[in-house]
Amino acid sequence: MAAVALVVLIPVNVSDGTLYSLNKDLVISNIDKLSISNVRSKSIKFFFHISMQYLFTFWTCCLLYKEYSWVASMRLRFLASQGRRAEQFTVLVRNIPHVSGRSTSDSVESFFSKNHPEHYLCHQAVYNANKFARLVRKRNRLQNWLDYNQLKFERNPEKRRRRKNGFLGLWGEKIDSIDFYKHQIKELDKKLTMERQKVLKDPKAIMPAAFVSFNSRWGAAVCAQTQQSKNPTLWLTKWAPEPRDIYWKNLAIPYVSLTIRRFIISVAVFALIFFYMIPIAFVQSLANLEGLEKVAPFLRPVTELKFIKSFLQGFLPGLALKIFLFALPTILMIMSKVEGYVAKSTLERKAAAKYYYFMLVNVFLGSIIAGTAFQQLRAFLHQSATQIPRTIGVSIPMKATFFITYIMVDGWAGIASEILRLKPLVIFHLKNMFIVKTERDRVKAMDPGSVDFPETLPSLQLYFLLGLVYAVVTPILLPFILVFFAFAYFVYRHQVINVYNQQYESAGAFWPHVHSRIIWSLLISQLLLMGLLSTKKAANSTPLIIVLPILTLAFHNYCKNRFEPAFRKYPLEEAMDKDLEDRPSESDVNLKSFLADAYLHPIFRSFEEVELVEVRVDKSQAHIPSPSGSSSSSSHHDIHHHEDKPSHSVHHHEYEPPSNVYHYEAEVSSNVYEYDTESYHNVYHY
Numbered sequence: 001m002a003a004v005a006l007v008v009l010i011p012v013n014v015s016d017g018t019l020y021s022l023n024k025d026l027v028i029s030n031i032d033k034l035s036i037s038n039v040r041s042k043s044i045k046f047f048f049h050i051s052m053q054y055l056f057t058f059w060t061c062c063l064l065y066k067e068y069s070w071v072a073s074m075r076l077r078f079l080a081s082q083g084r085r086a087e088q089f090t091v092l093v094r095n096i097p098h099v100s101g102r103s104t105s106d107s108v109e110s111f112f113s114k115n116h117p118e119h120y121l122c123h124q125a126v127y128n129a130n131k132f133a134r135l136v137r138k139r140n141r142l143q144n145w146l147d148y149n150q151l152k153f154e155r156n157p158e159k160r161r162r163r164k165n166g167f168l169g170l171w172g173e174k175i176d177s178i179d180f181y182k183h184q185i186k187e188l189d190k191k192l193t194m195e196r197q198k199v200l201k202d203p204k205a206i207m208p209a210a211f212v213s214f215n216s217r218w219g220a221a222v223c224a225q226t227q228q229s230k231n232p233t234l235w236l237t238k239w240a241p242e243p244r245d246i247y248w249k250n251l252a253i254p255y256v257s258l259t260i261r262r263f264i265i266s267v268a269v270f271a272l273i274f275f276y277m278i279p280i281a282f283v284q285s286l287a288n289l290e291g292l293e294k295v296a297p298f299l300r301p302v303t304e305l306k307f308i309k310s311f312l313q314g315f316l317p318g319l320a321l322k323i324f325l326f327a328l329p330t331i332l333m334i335m336s337k338v339e340g341y342v343a344k345s346t347l348e349r350k351a352a353a354k355y356y357y358f359m360l361v362n363v364f365l366g367s368i369i370a371g372t373a374f375q376q377l378r379a380f381l382h383q384s385a386t387q388i389p390r391t392i393g394v395s396i397p398m399k400a401t402f403f404i405t406y407i408m409v410d411g412w413a414g415i416a417s418e419i420l421r422l423k424p425l426v427i428f429h430l431k432n433m434f435i436v437k438t439e440r441d442r443v444k445a446m447d448p449g450s451v452d453f454p455e456t457l458p459s460l461q462l463y464f465l466l467g468l469v470y471a472v473v474t475p476i477l478l479p480f481i482l483v484f485f486a487f488a489y490f491v492y493r494h495q496v497i498n499v500y501n502q503q504y505e506s507a508g509a510f511w512p513h514v515h516s517r518i519i520w521s522l523l524i525s526q527l528l529l530m531g532l533l534s535t536k537k538a539a540n541s542t543p544l545i546i547v548l549p550i551l552t553l554a555f556h557n558y559c560k561n562r563f564e565p566a567f568r569k570y571p572l573e574e575a576m577d578k579d580l581e582d583r584p585s586e587s588d589v590n591l592k593s594f595l596a597d598a599y600l601h602p603i604f605r606s607f608e609e610v611e612l613v614e615v616r617v618d619k620s621q622a623h624i625p626s627p628s629g630s631s632s633s634s635s636h637h638d639i640h641h642h643e644d645k646p647s648h649s650v651h652h653h654e655y656e657p658p659s660n661v662y663h664y665e666a667e668v669s670s671n672v673y674e675y676d677t678e679s680y681h682n683v684y685h686y
Helices: 002-014 046-081 104-115 130-155 177-201 217-224 248-252 255-287 289-295 297-303 306-314 316-324 328-339 344-375 377-381 385-420 422-434 439-445 453-473 475-498 511-535 539-563 572-585 588-595 602-609 631-641
Strands: 090-094 120-128 162-164 174-176 206-214 236-239 661-664 672-676 681-685
Touching (some): 046 453, 046 511, 046 539, 104 120, 130 177, 130 439, 162 177, 206 217, 217 236, 217 572, 385 422, 385 453
């Protein structure tokens, strides 16, 4: 597209020279003279631009079709090549109706035994243990401080650290720090024991949701993709996310409140987008100093300084815009969590969608509208009302100068900072100065995390939008975007392979959203070209362009019907083939033992492995099989549940949860504590 646009359209745009004859009060740059604004009204040359728009649209659609087909086939091949995984057999059931005199577990058992008698295997109820999770996090913090003080004491035995026992250690009697934290942990362990038993025994802690497992992929696919009850609002089923992908905290949100939450967040996102327009409008006024001087002449002595002029005009607008956008992804992720989605991948997709809408309105449309208003204010005040639409039409392509600087500051420099990882380096040193107290903290601070999809994907989609919009309007923008994507490909390929840790596996579930964004970018480019040509009095060309959005939407609808089901549903044919392939090596007993603790929450795993002397649970009351049962069952459990766990030289108190109980907590690290009796300090193994 860049090659064709540069060869065909730039000579066409340069040959007219319309901008030279306009009012001298308009701010015009040399780049504007290479754009469609330089073509005179009613010119026959607009058919070159219309032809290029058709060519670029068909080329983009062909590549999108090829890519969608390739990604969909890769997804199906990946799912077919997978071994036995818990999410292949498990369905998340929500909005389970309450039946008087029966527990949620009994209702689930009865319903699925009746309606899926040949395939239902087992289920795990969802427990709300928010308070328990907060206590676990508090214990981890206290244990961290205890380790820190013990290490300090070991290095300098002659000096024991002391602290005040009041609020945050700010006042109160001074006592030994090690004794203080040991006492705090001991008291907290008692609270943890009481809270755990309360969660297990309190019927109100059970949420109307469950993870239901089946003895075949085919049975799970039928359940996940069909309506279970004559009342379509009850017994709602969907594929369970893989265990790594679950955002445990949102499982405790009542299903009936989700619609209200999402409506409130939608209103909040709209308000946020509107609020950000104010500072961004001011930032865009700095994009052209000549325009700023015409609006505010008193700034001329300052802006005429060579250094300040070059800095403000070439670098500051893009940098300031980037600073305004710095905290936005975090805010949008919090909003997505409030909406109540239960999968991390879904949370990131929703946050990415919000961020894309924000950038579309504020960075793209806001930059064009605000920038045009500031630059052309003087011209608007000194011309007739009939000339204003023409001036706006001419001015829209003039924002190419700003977007070129934005691509260099945000795109090129952003890719350079990505490979250098300057931001994580600065954050690590800040954590090292103020937060890191133990080697465990240092390891955690150095964790690179995963790819930041909510921020990275919308940025890439914005550059797609800029490329498609300006391909016909101002083709000189395309080489800058081309350089960005070339660098981005190699950098992100390296980062994904060698730097980032994979947080979850969604098997390409992001692609339908990326496809939709590119389609909307095409539509925006076509509509903007129609509006621009209307200001050029090219009325005869409107019927030619109006066909393009219709064809584009038809293509999108075809791709949606043809490929998207591969990302939303699992074909029964594929499920049956996979079941037949695995049937000789599997049995219901083996599968049930495999699924028994597949979705065990990280906090609950910590209770299996942490030796808390005070924790003693009556296993008969909690309906938990004794670990001292038959040796055969114990051996069988070890083979199917813990074959991937590292062995430890220290014996731990073993707590085995019931197979029909699913524990919900807020997210924390699943830490394993191992007590070293010789050095008297705790060592964490991650």
